[in-house]
Amino acid sequence: MNGRVTGALSEDDPVVEAVLTASRALVGVAARSIAAAGGDVTLPQYRALVLMAARGPQRLIDLADALDVNRSTATRMCDRLVAKQLVRRSRLPSDRRTLRIALTAQGRALVDGVTQKRKADLARILNQLTQEQRAAVVAALSAFAEAADEKEVPARADVPEL
Known part of the structure:
Protein backbone atom coordinates (compact mmCIF):
# COMPACT_ATOMS: atom_id res chain seq x y z
CA MET A 1 0.00 0.00 0.00
CA ASN A 2 2.92 2.46 -0.51
CA GLY A 3 3.05 3.34 3.19
CA ARG A 4 0.76 6.38 2.71
CA VAL A 5 -1.55 5.61 5.62
CA THR A 6 -1.67 8.72 7.80
CA GLY A 7 -4.41 7.93 10.29
CA ALA A 8 -7.35 5.70 10.94
CA LEU A 9 -10.77 6.79 9.71
CA SER A 10 -13.90 6.37 11.75
CA GLU A 11 -17.04 4.81 10.32
CA ASP A 12 -18.70 8.22 10.03
CA ASP A 13 -15.76 9.95 8.34
CA PRO A 14 -16.79 11.92 5.22
CA VAL A 15 -14.42 9.80 3.07
CA VAL A 16 -16.11 6.60 4.25
CA GLU A 17 -19.54 8.14 3.60
CA ALA A 18 -18.53 9.29 0.10
CA VAL A 19 -17.20 5.85 -0.84
CA LEU A 20 -20.33 4.22 0.58
CA THR A 21 -22.54 6.50 -1.51
CA ALA A 22 -20.46 5.85 -4.64
CA SER A 23 -20.55 2.09 -3.99
CA ARG A 24 -24.36 2.21 -3.87
CA ALA A 25 -24.35 3.93 -7.25
CA LEU A 26 -21.95 1.32 -8.67
CA VAL A 27 -24.01 -1.56 -7.27
CA GLY A 28 -27.04 0.01 -8.92
CA VAL A 29 -25.24 0.10 -12.27
CA ALA A 30 -24.19 -3.52 -11.77
CA ALA A 31 -27.66 -4.70 -10.82
CA ARG A 32 -29.28 -2.91 -13.78
CA SER A 33 -26.76 -4.36 -16.24
CA ILE A 34 -27.34 -7.89 -14.95
CA ALA A 35 -31.12 -7.46 -15.04
CA ALA A 36 -30.95 -6.12 -18.61
CA ALA A 37 -29.01 -9.19 -19.74
CA GLY A 38 -31.76 -11.52 -18.57
CA GLY A 39 -30.95 -15.06 -17.54
CA ASP A 40 -32.23 -14.63 -13.98
CA VAL A 41 -28.74 -14.37 -12.48
CA THR A 42 -28.03 -13.00 -9.01
CA LEU A 43 -25.13 -10.66 -8.27
CA PRO A 44 -23.15 -13.43 -6.46
CA GLN A 45 -23.76 -15.81 -9.38
CA TYR A 46 -22.60 -13.16 -11.81
CA ARG A 47 -19.45 -12.64 -9.73
CA ALA A 48 -18.72 -16.35 -10.08
CA LEU A 49 -19.24 -16.15 -13.85
CA VAL A 50 -16.82 -13.21 -14.11
CA LEU A 51 -14.17 -15.10 -12.15
CA MET A 52 -14.57 -18.09 -14.47
CA ALA A 53 -14.35 -15.82 -17.52
CA ALA A 54 -11.15 -14.25 -16.21
CA ARG A 55 -9.46 -17.36 -14.85
CA GLY A 56 -10.73 -20.06 -17.18
CA PRO A 57 -11.81 -23.55 -16.19
CA GLN A 58 -11.03 -24.28 -12.57
CA ARG A 59 -11.65 -26.61 -9.68
CA LEU A 60 -14.76 -25.97 -7.65
CA ILE A 61 -12.68 -25.59 -4.48
CA ASP A 62 -10.62 -22.84 -6.16
CA LEU A 63 -13.76 -20.97 -7.16
CA ALA A 64 -15.07 -21.25 -3.58
CA ASP A 65 -11.78 -19.80 -2.30
CA ALA A 66 -11.86 -16.95 -4.83
CA LEU A 67 -15.45 -16.13 -3.85
CA ASP A 68 -14.59 -16.50 -0.16
CA VAL A 69 -17.48 -18.92 0.41
CA ASN A 70 -17.77 -22.46 1.73
CA ARG A 71 -17.42 -25.27 -0.79
CA SER A 72 -21.05 -26.27 -0.20
CA THR A 73 -22.18 -22.72 -1.07
CA ALA A 74 -20.11 -22.78 -4.26
CA THR A 75 -21.54 -26.21 -5.12
CA ARG A 76 -25.13 -24.97 -4.75
CA MET A 77 -24.32 -21.87 -6.79
CA CYS A 78 -22.78 -24.00 -9.54
CA ASP A 79 -25.80 -26.34 -9.47
CA ARG A 80 -28.00 -23.34 -10.26
CA LEU A 81 -25.63 -22.07 -12.97
CA VAL A 82 -25.49 -25.54 -14.56
CA ALA A 83 -29.30 -25.66 -14.56
CA LYS A 84 -29.29 -22.28 -16.34
CA GLN A 85 -26.75 -23.70 -18.83
CA LEU A 86 -24.23 -20.97 -17.98
CA VAL A 87 -21.51 -23.29 -16.68
CA ARG A 88 -20.47 -26.86 -17.34
CA ARG A 89 -19.04 -29.32 -14.82
CA SER A 90 -16.67 -32.12 -15.64
CA ARG A 91 -14.33 -34.47 -13.81
CA LEU A 92 -10.59 -34.36 -14.31
CA PRO A 93 -9.35 -37.51 -16.08
CA SER A 94 -6.39 -37.67 -13.71
CA ASP A 95 -8.58 -37.40 -10.59
CA ARG A 96 -12.22 -38.40 -10.98
CA ARG A 97 -13.03 -36.94 -7.54
CA THR A 98 -12.12 -33.40 -8.61
CA LEU A 99 -14.83 -31.28 -10.20
CA ARG A 100 -13.81 -28.72 -12.75
CA ILE A 101 -16.14 -25.97 -13.88
CA ALA A 102 -16.09 -23.70 -16.90
CA LEU A 103 -18.30 -21.23 -18.67
CA THR A 104 -20.47 -22.42 -21.51
CA ALA A 105 -20.80 -20.29 -24.64
CA GLN A 106 -24.08 -19.01 -23.17
CA ARG A 134 -12.75 12.42 -14.68
CA ALA A 135 -9.02 12.62 -14.00
CA ALA A 136 -9.76 12.87 -10.28
CA VAL A 137 -12.07 9.82 -10.51
CA VAL A 138 -9.32 7.81 -12.22
CA ALA A 139 -6.77 8.78 -9.60
CA ALA A 140 -9.08 8.14 -6.65
CA LEU A 141 -10.44 4.82 -7.91
CA SER A 142 -6.99 3.59 -8.90
CA ALA A 143 -5.70 4.35 -5.41
CA PHE A 144 -8.78 2.71 -3.86
CA ALA A 145 -8.36 -0.44 -5.96
CA GLU A 146 -4.68 -0.62 -5.03
CA ALA A 147 -5.49 -0.20 -1.33
CA ALA A 148 -8.10 -2.97 -1.64
CA ASP A 149 -5.53 -5.17 -3.41
CA GLU A 150 -7.88 -5.49 -6.36
CA LYS A 151 -6.25 -6.81 -9.49
CA GLU A 152 -7.36 -5.61 -12.88
CA VAL A 153 -9.41 -8.32 -14.58
CA PRO A 154 -9.83 -8.27 -18.35
CA ALA A 155 -13.42 -7.92 -19.54
CA ARG A 156 -13.02 -11.09 -21.58
CA ALA A 157 -10.25 -13.57 -21.08
CA ASP A 158 -9.42 -15.75 -24.08
CA VAL A 159 -9.51 -19.08 -22.36
CA PRO A 160 -10.67 -22.38 -23.75
CA GLU A 161 -13.97 -23.89 -22.73
CA LEU A 162 -14.23 -27.44 -21.49
Whole structure:
Protein backbone atom coordinates (compact mmCIF):
# COMPACT_ATOMS: atom_id res chain seq x y z
CA MET A 1 0.00 0.00 0.00
CA ASN A 2 2.92 2.46 -0.51
CA GLY A 3 3.05 3.34 3.19
CA ARG A 4 0.76 6.38 2.71
CA VAL A 5 -1.55 5.61 5.62
CA THR A 6 -1.67 8.72 7.80
CA GLY A 7 -4.41 7.93 10.29
CA ALA A 8 -7.35 5.70 10.94
CA LEU A 9 -10.77 6.79 9.71
CA SER A 10 -13.90 6.37 11.75
CA GLU A 11 -17.04 4.81 10.32
CA ASP A 12 -18.70 8.22 10.03
CA ASP A 13 -15.76 9.95 8.34
CA PRO A 14 -16.79 11.92 5.22
CA VAL A 15 -14.42 9.80 3.07
CA VAL A 16 -16.11 6.60 4.25
CA GLU A 17 -19.54 8.14 3.60
CA ALA A 18 -18.53 9.29 0.10
CA VAL A 19 -17.20 5.85 -0.84
CA LEU A 20 -20.33 4.22 0.58
CA THR A 21 -22.54 6.50 -1.51
CA ALA A 22 -20.46 5.85 -4.64
CA SER A 23 -20.55 2.09 -3.99
CA ARG A 24 -24.36 2.21 -3.87
CA ALA A 25 -24.35 3.93 -7.25
CA LEU A 26 -21.95 1.32 -8.67
CA VAL A 27 -24.01 -1.56 -7.27
CA GLY A 28 -27.04 0.01 -8.92
CA VAL A 29 -25.24 0.10 -12.27
CA ALA A 30 -24.19 -3.52 -11.77
CA ALA A 31 -27.66 -4.70 -10.82
CA ARG A 32 -29.28 -2.91 -13.78
CA SER A 33 -26.76 -4.36 -16.24
CA ILE A 34 -27.34 -7.89 -14.95
CA ALA A 35 -31.12 -7.46 -15.04
CA ALA A 36 -30.95 -6.12 -18.61
CA ALA A 37 -29.01 -9.19 -19.74
CA GLY A 38 -31.76 -11.52 -18.57
CA GLY A 39 -30.95 -15.06 -17.54
CA ASP A 40 -32.23 -14.63 -13.98
CA VAL A 41 -28.74 -14.37 -12.48
CA THR A 42 -28.03 -13.00 -9.01
CA LEU A 43 -25.13 -10.66 -8.27
CA PRO A 44 -23.15 -13.43 -6.46
CA GLN A 45 -23.76 -15.81 -9.38
CA TYR A 46 -22.60 -13.16 -11.81
CA ARG A 47 -19.45 -12.64 -9.73
CA ALA A 48 -18.72 -16.35 -10.08
CA LEU A 49 -19.24 -16.15 -13.85
CA VAL A 50 -16.82 -13.21 -14.11
CA LEU A 51 -14.17 -15.10 -12.15
CA MET A 52 -14.57 -18.09 -14.47
CA ALA A 53 -14.35 -15.82 -17.52
CA ALA A 54 -11.15 -14.25 -16.21
CA ARG A 55 -9.46 -17.36 -14.85
CA GLY A 56 -10.73 -20.06 -17.18
CA PRO A 57 -11.81 -23.55 -16.19
CA GLN A 58 -11.03 -24.28 -12.57
CA ARG A 59 -11.65 -26.61 -9.68
CA LEU A 60 -14.76 -25.97 -7.65
CA ILE A 61 -12.68 -25.59 -4.48
CA ASP A 62 -10.62 -22.84 -6.16
CA LEU A 63 -13.76 -20.97 -7.16
CA ALA A 64 -15.07 -21.25 -3.58
CA ASP A 65 -11.78 -19.80 -2.30
CA ALA A 66 -11.86 -16.95 -4.83
CA LEU A 67 -15.45 -16.13 -3.85
CA ASP A 68 -14.59 -16.50 -0.16
CA VAL A 69 -17.48 -18.92 0.41
CA ASN A 70 -17.77 -22.46 1.73
CA ARG A 71 -17.42 -25.27 -0.79
CA SER A 72 -21.05 -26.27 -0.20
CA THR A 73 -22.18 -22.72 -1.07
CA ALA A 74 -20.11 -22.78 -4.26
CA THR A 75 -21.54 -26.21 -5.12
CA ARG A 76 -25.13 -24.97 -4.75
CA MET A 77 -24.32 -21.87 -6.79
CA CYS A 78 -22.78 -24.00 -9.54
CA ASP A 79 -25.80 -26.34 -9.47
CA ARG A 80 -28.00 -23.34 -10.26
CA LEU A 81 -25.63 -22.07 -12.97
CA VAL A 82 -25.49 -25.54 -14.56
CA ALA A 83 -29.30 -25.66 -14.56
CA LYS A 84 -29.29 -22.28 -16.34
CA GLN A 85 -26.75 -23.70 -18.83
CA LEU A 86 -24.23 -20.97 -17.98
CA VAL A 87 -21.51 -23.29 -16.68
CA ARG A 88 -20.47 -26.86 -17.34
CA ARG A 89 -19.04 -29.32 -14.82
CA SER A 90 -16.67 -32.12 -15.64
CA ARG A 91 -14.33 -34.47 -13.81
CA LEU A 92 -10.59 -34.36 -14.31
CA PRO A 93 -9.35 -37.51 -16.08
CA SER A 94 -6.39 -37.67 -13.71
CA ASP A 95 -8.58 -37.40 -10.59
CA ARG A 96 -12.22 -38.40 -10.98
CA ARG A 97 -13.03 -36.94 -7.54
CA THR A 98 -12.12 -33.40 -8.61
CA LEU A 99 -14.83 -31.28 -10.20
CA ARG A 100 -13.81 -28.72 -12.75
CA ILE A 101 -16.14 -25.97 -13.88
CA ALA A 102 -16.09 -23.70 -16.90
CA LEU A 103 -18.30 -21.23 -18.67
CA THR A 104 -20.47 -22.42 -21.51
CA ALA A 105 -20.80 -20.29 -24.64
CA GLN A 106 -24.08 -19.01 -23.17
CA GLY A 107 -22.32 -18.06 -19.91
CA ARG A 108 -19.57 -16.24 -21.78
CA ALA A 109 -22.17 -14.37 -23.85
CA LEU A 110 -23.95 -13.30 -20.66
CA VAL A 111 -20.72 -11.96 -19.11
CA ASP A 112 -19.86 -10.13 -22.33
CA GLY A 113 -23.37 -8.64 -22.61
CA VAL A 114 -23.42 -7.46 -19.00
CA THR A 115 -19.93 -5.98 -19.37
CA GLN A 116 -20.96 -4.04 -22.48
CA LYS A 117 -24.13 -2.73 -20.80
CA ARG A 118 -22.17 -1.74 -17.70
CA LYS A 119 -19.54 0.10 -19.76
CA ALA A 120 -22.26 2.00 -21.64
CA ASP A 121 -23.97 3.00 -18.38
CA LEU A 122 -20.69 4.09 -16.81
CA ALA A 123 -19.75 6.11 -19.90
CA ARG A 124 -23.16 7.84 -19.78
CA ILE A 125 -22.61 8.76 -16.11
CA LEU A 126 -18.97 9.80 -16.56
CA ASN A 127 -19.84 11.95 -19.58
CA GLN A 128 -21.60 14.27 -17.12
CA LEU A 129 -18.24 15.09 -15.48
CA THR A 130 -15.65 17.59 -16.60
CA GLN A 131 -12.28 16.37 -17.83
CA GLU A 132 -10.72 17.43 -14.52
CA GLN A 133 -13.35 15.52 -12.56
CA ARG A 134 -12.75 12.42 -14.68
CA ALA A 135 -9.02 12.62 -14.00
CA ALA A 136 -9.76 12.87 -10.28
CA VAL A 137 -12.07 9.82 -10.51
CA VAL A 138 -9.32 7.81 -12.22
CA ALA A 139 -6.77 8.78 -9.60
CA ALA A 140 -9.08 8.14 -6.65
CA LEU A 141 -10.44 4.82 -7.91
CA SER A 142 -6.99 3.59 -8.90
CA ALA A 143 -5.70 4.35 -5.41
CA PHE A 144 -8.78 2.71 -3.86
CA ALA A 145 -8.36 -0.44 -5.96
CA GLU A 146 -4.68 -0.62 -5.03
CA ALA A 147 -5.49 -0.20 -1.33
CA ALA A 148 -8.10 -2.97 -1.64
CA ASP A 149 -5.53 -5.17 -3.41
CA GLU A 150 -7.88 -5.49 -6.36
CA LYS A 151 -6.25 -6.81 -9.49
CA GLU A 152 -7.36 -5.61 -12.88
CA VAL A 153 -9.41 -8.32 -14.58
CA PRO A 154 -9.83 -8.27 -18.35
CA ALA A 155 -13.42 -7.92 -19.54
CA ARG A 156 -13.02 -11.09 -21.58
CA ALA A 157 -10.25 -13.57 -21.08
CA ASP A 158 -9.42 -15.75 -24.08
CA VAL A 159 -9.51 -19.08 -22.36
CA PRO A 160 -10.67 -22.38 -23.75
CA GLU A 161 -13.97 -23.89 -22.73
CA LEU A 162 -14.23 -27.44 -21.49
